[in-house]
Amino acid sequence: MKKLHIALLVLVIIVAAVFILPELASAQPPPPPSKPEQTPIDGGLFLLAAAGGGYAIKKLRDKKA
Numbered sequence: 001m002k003k004l005h006i007a008l009l010v011l012v013i014i015v016a017a018v019f020i021l022p023e024l025a026s027a028q029p030p031p032p033p034s035k036p037e038q039t040p041i042d043g044g045l046f047l048l049a050a051a052g053g054g055y056a057i058k059k060l061r062d063k064k065a
Helices: 002-025 042-064
Strands: none
Touching: none
16 A cells, blocks of 8 residues: 555655746747947937038138138
8 A cells, every 4th residue: 555655755746847937937038139230310400500611601601711
């Protein structure tokens, strides 16, 4: 009778290991890489173009004088 209890206990442990261990061992794939953040250039580009235009106008006026 004692051998039957030991065999049954071993069988339960093996069945539990077969069902539980694959869940613990499986890993999730890494998340896909996110899209790179786009840099807004509209405000800075406008200021740079305005400064360049102002500088060009100043140079043209200085050349005429």
